[in-house]
Amino acid sequence: MSADRDAALEATRALPGIPVDADGPVFREPWEAHAFAMAVTLHARGLFSWPEWAAALAEEISHAQAAGDADCGDTYYRHWLATLERLVAEKGVTNSATLARYREAWDHAADRTPHGKPIELRPEDFAG
Amino acid sequence: MLPLRSASLDSAAGYPYFRAMTDHEHHHDHHHDHSELSETDLRVRALESILIEKGYLDPAALDVLIETYESKVGPRNGARVVARAWTDPAFRDRLLKDATPAIGELGYAGRQGEHIVTVENTPELHNMVVCTLCSCYPWPVLGLPPVWYKSAPYRAKAVKDPRGVLRDFGFELPATTKIRVWDSTAEVRYFVLPMRPEGTEGWSEDELAELVTRDSMIGTGLPKRPDQVQRSEGTS
Structure with a gap:
């Protein structure tokens, strides 16, 4: 890390609203990498084109901004995920009810999994 | 697959699909001997498991892709x-x-x-x-x-x-x-x-x-x- 890079980071820290990542991990959390990879894979399968994706993502971001999201980059992958959920529903791959059912099943799976053990989805997690 | 993480401060506020579910979180007992996933993590896993089940995603290929973007490119x-x-x-x-x-x-x-x-x-x-x-x-x-x-x-x-x-x-x-x-x-x-x-x-x-x-x-x-x-x- 060079001295002027440090200075640059210092400066951007001082400026409210421009978060910097100091060349750290590209993804802040594993789920971001998964959300990213899912979109890339679905695109490769032809579910949507990149211009279509970019338009949907931009729309998601502007909705979030209108709803008060400061959009400082840290919520970016949430917008990405919301875009994914919307597009897969629009394309008929799944729907919001199914997404909600699976989300709850994962919640049950987490509840019954002792801390520190890998969480796996089992049929009984869907029982409610 | 996603590695296990402890609960983070993610909230689904403002996101359409699961807003109705957030109440559910308060029904958890507060023993911390079980695992917890953030709201966002749950949504990602839900979507991922559906796409795998429907044959849109191959979990092994997904992992390779993540690895590529995380470290190689x-x-x-x-x-x-x-x-x-x-x-x-x-x-x-x-x-x-x-x-x-x-x-x-x-x-x-x-x-x-x-x-x-x-x-x-x-x-x-x-x-x-x-x-x-x-x-x-x-x-x-x-x-x-x-x-x-x-x-x-x-x-x-x-x-x-x-x-x-x-x-x-x-x-x-x-x-x-x-x-x-x-x-x-x-x-x-x-x-x-x-x-x-x-x-x-x-x-x-x-x-x-x-x-x-x-x-x-x-x-x-x-x-x-x-x-x-x-x-x-x-x-x-």
């Missing part, structure tokens, strides 16, 4: 491209004329790199890249965009006050240097060819690549100066 690719352009005038010409095949000569190609356009910095002109729409970015040469590139303040300020953005990043351009801001889109991704630092005559491509920072290829930074790196003798 990154600004080092772009640094190699810049260093080659600094040392090989014919390559530089090809890079400026039609960047995608030129970059492909070094083996870098792939998603989001189909239509890369190289813009060259000169003493008279400094180029800076932004995506005002969302976060279009030349992945094969720069990896995934940094957090600030995706932020609204950068996107807005880059257009209105690019000189101010450069000041935020810690450097000032001569008043005689013009700044041109390029707006990347889903179709065209811009890549800045920074100026070769002075005092690097006779440096090898590898040595020069060490000087090239990610920000210098976005136009929000400059390459390192020779005195800012330890020059490793004998690298080829």
